[in-house]
Amino acid sequence: xxxxxxxxxxxxxxxxxxxxxxxxxxxxxxxxxxxxxxxxxxxxxxxxxxxxxxxxxxxxxxxxxxxxxxxxxxxxxxxxxxxxxxxxxxxxxxxxxxxxxxxxxxxxxxxxxxxxxxxxxxxxxxxxxxxxxxxxxxxxxxxxxxxxxxxxxxxxxxxxxxxxxxxxxxxxxxxxxxxxxxxxxxxxxxxxxxxxxxxxxxxxxxxxxxxxxxxxxxxxxxxxxxxxxxxxxxxxxxxxxxxxxxxxxxxxxxxxxxxxxxxxxxxxxxxxxxxxxxxxxxxxxxxxxxxxxxxxxxxxxxxxxxxxxxxxxxxxxxxxxxxxxxxxxxxxxxxxxxxxxxxxxxxxxxxxxxxxxxxxxxxxxxxxxxxxxxxxxxxxxxxxxxxxxxxxxxxxxxxxxxxxxxxxxxxxxxxxxxxxxxxxxxxxxxxxxxxxxxxxxxxxxxxxxxxxxxxxxxxxxxxxxxxxxxxxxxxxxxxxxxxxxxxxxxxxxxxxxxxxxxxxxxxxxxxxxxxxxxxxxxxxxxxxxxxxxxxxxxxxxxxxxxxxxxxxxxxxxxxxxxxxxxxxxxxxxxxxxxxxxxxxxxxxxxxxxxxxxxxxxxxxxxxxxxxx
Amino acid sequence: xxxxxxxxxxxxxxxxxxxxxxxxxxxxxxxxxxxxxxxxxxxxxxxxxxxxxxxxxxxxxxxxxxxxxxxxxxxxxxxxxxxxxxxxxxxxxxxxxxxxxxxxxxxxxxxxxxxxxxxxxxxxxxxxxxxxxxxxxxxxxxxxxxxxxxxxxxxxxxxxx
Numbered sequence: 140x141x142x143x144x145x146x147x148x149x150x151x152x153x154x155x156x157x158x159x160x161x162x163x164x165x166x167x168x169x170x171x172x173x174x175x176x177x178x179x180x181x182x183x184x185x186x187x188x189x190x191x192x193x194x195x196x197x198x199x200x201x202x203x204x205x206x207x208x209x210x211x212x213x214x215x216x217x218x219x220x221x222x223x224x225x226x227x228x229x230x231x232x233x234x235x236x237x238x239x240x241x242x243x244x245x246x247x248x249x250x251x252x253x254x255x256x257x258x259x260x261x262x263x264x265x266x267x268x269x270x271x272x273x274x275x276x277x278x279x280x281x282x283x284x285x286x287x288x289x290x291x292x293x294x295x296x297x298x299x300x301x302x303x304x305x306x307x308x309x310x311x312x313x314x315x316x317x318x319x320x321x322x323x324x325x326x327x328x329x330x331x332x333x334x335x336x337x338x339x340x341x342x343x344x345x346x347x348x349x350x351x352x353x354x355x356x357x358x359x360x361x362x363x364x365x366x367x368x369x370x371x372x373x374x375x376x377x378x379x380x381x382x383x384x385x386x387x388x389x390x391x392x393x394x395x396x397x398x399x400x401x402x403x404x405x406x407x408x409x410x411x412x413x414x415x416x417x418x419x420x421x422x423x424x425x426x427x428x429x430x431x432x433x434x435x436x437x438x439x440x441x442x443x444x445x446x447x448x449x450x451x452x453x454x455x456x457x458x459x460x461x462x463x464x465x466x467x468x469x470x471x472x473x474x475x476x477x478x479x480x481x482x483x484x485x486x487x488x489x490x491x492x493x494x495x496x497x498x499x500x501x502x503x504x505x506x507x508x509x510x511x512x513x514x515x516x517x518x519x520x521x522x523x524x525x526x527x528x529x530x531x532x533x534x535x536x537x538x539x540x541x542x543x544x545x546x547x548x549x550x551x552x553x554x555x556x557x558x559x560x561x562x563x564x565x566x567x568x569x570x571x572x573x574x575x576x577x578x579x580x581x582x583x584x585x586x587x588x589x590x591x592x593x594x595x596x597x598x599x600x601x602x603x604x605x606x607x608x609x610x611x612x613x614x615x616x617x618x619x620x621x622x623x624x625x626x627x628x629x630x631x632x633x634x635x636x637x638x639x640x641x642x643x644x645x646x647x648x649x650x651x652x653x654x655x656x657x658x659x660x661x662x663x664x665x666x667x668x669x670x671x672x673x674x675x676x677x678x679x680x681x682x683x684x685x686x687x688x689x690x691x692x693x694x695x696x697x698x699x700x701x702x703x704x705x706x707x708x709x710x711x712x713x714x715x716x717x718x719x720x721x722x723x724x725x726x727x728x729x730x731x732x733x734x735x736x737x738x739x740x741x742x743x744x745x746x747x748x749x750x751x
Numbered sequence: 752x753x754x755x756x757x758x759x760x761x762x763x764x765x766x767x768x769x770x771x772x773x774x775x776x777x778x779x780x781x782x783x784x785x786x787x788x789x790x791x792x793x794x795x796x797x798x799x800x801x802x803x804x805x806x807x808x809x810x811x812x813x814x815x816x817x818x819x820x821x822x823x824x825x826x827x828x829x830x831x832x833x834x835x836x837x838x839x840x841x842x843x844x845x846x847x848x849x850x851x852x853x854x855x856x857x858x859x860x861x862x863x864x865x866x867x868x869x870x871x872x873x874x875x876x877x878x879x880x881x882x883x884x885x886x887x888x889x890x891x892x893x894x895x896x897x898x899x900x901x902x903x904x905x906x907x908x909x910x911x912x
Contacts, residue, residue: 207772207782207783208772208782209769209772209773209776209782236768243783296784296785319796320796345783345785345856346783347775347779347781347782347783347786348781348782348783349780349781349782350781350782353776353780353781357773357776357872357876360876361875361876364769364876364878365878367878368878368879420797421796421797421799422765423765423766423793423796423799424765424766424767425767426766426767426768427767427768427769427772428765428767429767429769429878429879430878431765431767431878431879435796435797446795446796446797448796
């Protein structure tokens with residue numbers, strides 16, 4: 140069992156005690172690591188129907204068997220808990236150095252239980268677990284917190300995952316920041332940390348990670364590093380993720396002004412090409428990544444010359460979604476979100492929704508404390524983000540996420556609350572990307588582009604993007620299983636065009652761990668992990684209607700551009716969804732059958748939970 | 752023959768730290784940046800580069816050693832550590848301006864980059880070709896070329912000959 144650290148760390152915040160548990164080989168092969176470990180540990184350590192912000196929720200951080208080795212893009216971690224935003228399974232993946240430090244400290248996962256009496260931060264220093272006072276850090280921004288803790292400990296090799304004021308205020312889409320520029324952004328994991336009075340988790344690991352066949356692994360990885368410099372990753376290396384702005388605009392898949400349009404008249408000013416020539420300063424990589432997609436931006440000649448890492452999704456959410464086409468404003472808003480500790484996608488979508496409400500007269504100037512919350516109003520965007528983080532005025536409503544906010548406000552605003560299962564949708568107008576539409580909605584964590592990334596099929600013409608074909612059910616199922624393995628090993632999705640097959644995963648897994656593994660084993664693990672996630676959601680009260688798109692997607696056709704007139708009708712969607720459940724071997728209502736769970740070795744779930 | 756040492760180009764370096772993993776794999780048969788002879792430095796995200804032993808002509812590490820455990824190899828300039836003499840006091844770590852002397856956690860003695868017998872694996876595997884093994888003359892040559900190229904390009908743009 141090389142590659143793995145071999146232990147799970149359990150930390151009880153109330154008792155200020157910790158213990159470890161050794162990993163068994165069958166646990167490793169069954170659940171792989173990362174996502175698989177975390178969802179299984181979430182099942183094992185929580186009761187059904189708990190309050191996500193109560194002390195009975197747990198926060199699970201996990202890394203994969205490749206973390207800390209030279210396998211390209213493997214230096215990631217996942218964090219899972221019951222989500223306060225969706226009330227279902229929550230999860231988010233991040234990069235940087237934090238995960239590798241956890242592995243080197245000797246742990247494949249850590250389960251954080253209970254609630255501390257007063258604000259603390261945790262310092263995992265190899266075998267020593269310290270519960271440190273964080274009263275002085277409470278209220279600090281997420282980035283500053285990391286630096287202050289590094290200074291306090293006096294070692295820049297210490298990695299810090301921290302929350303900002305939004306996490307403290309239990310904003311339901313508060314995120315976790317680590318190593319300055321990386322975020323576990325989605326599903327409100329920062330709020331769970333805040334609910335535990337846990338300001339940060341600092342990790343320092345000094346142990347060596349050994350692998351089964353070092354010489355062969357070096358050879359294979361050497362080739363992969365070279366392949367990472369070729370055509371397949373060119374866009375990421377040349378422009379970073381903002382390359383997608385022009386593509387989406389061209390396809391009419393760029394949600395604009397809360398999805399009232401699918402093209403943006405100022406898209407050119409936000410394109411990868413434009414940003415590169417006007418704001419680009421430096422390309423950097425996450426630890427262990429040979430691609431390097433992160434294009435840092437700066438507004439040169441300004442007195443403070445702030446540096447920001449702004450990704451495609453952030454440009455969509457804080458830009459086009461809110462009708463803003465001036466990049467320096469998006470930079471400011473992104474920096475503000477990072478400091479306050481809120482997910483830029485959810486923040487942008489909930490603000491976009493509020494802007495539409497304001498323009499339609501569903502929210503008055505009285506409701507907004509005098510802010511003119513029109514699309515395109517830069518100052519309003521920055522003001523409202525701050526109000527969300529501190530739950531002031533209208534911010535208190537928006538801090539609940541767009542699903543809850545629209546339910547509370549009513550007045551027809553649920554029609555254009557752009558979420559699935561409570562998770563705000565990323566920047567792909569799925570009305571003209573029908574494979575993507577299905578993939579976003581079946582996602583176990585809610586509206587998400589990284590649980591199957593089906594736009595690959597739509598945008599590259601592998602399927603007819605306007606056709607709701609039954610075939611898509613099977614394609615989505617297969618992609619979700621494959622992606623579950625990537626999230627368990629854990630690999631960055633951006634390496635998928637260099638290597639993204641079970642063959643390669645199994646080969647690398649065997650080289651690292653020494654456990655003979657076949658591609659079929661990996662495939663089965665992927666399906667098992669996905670079913671485990673689904674079983675959690677079913678336990679928490681998931682029903683078929685949670686897999687449906689928001690009404691706007693099914694009723695308002697795209698009014699502009701290359702996808703003009705397109706929408707996903709309820710009939711079309713149900714055709715795809717039924718085919719998907721069938722491909723999954725689930726019941727017509729989308730619930731894993733007893734037989735399916737038994738086939739996947741999930742007998743415990745077949746007994747009670749999950750069966751129809 | 753003039754000595755060669757590992758040079759890192761901060762323009763190309765992305766701070767990925769793969770060189771650290773490669774070095775520890777080659778030298779210590781496992782992955783751990785703390786065991787690496789080459790170290791990546793990132794400051795304010797914008798400044799990224801890796802640093803290894805410069806093989807100084809007058810090495811301060813050698814001068815500093817109270818036990819005369821360090822010597823500079825005549826042929827290639829590599830710093831040799833006599834393990835029987837080295838006590839692990841780490842005075843040399845303080846003496847080196849580049850932080851290139853490394854004290855390993857699990858060993859008594861210090862280590863420095865030994866250029867892997869002239870074929871450093873970190874240089875071979877650097878994904879961005881930011882690392883190279885060069886003589887000081889070669890470093891100067893490429894810098895001069897870059898400088899002249901840039902000046903001439905600027906002149907061409909402004910229409911001057």
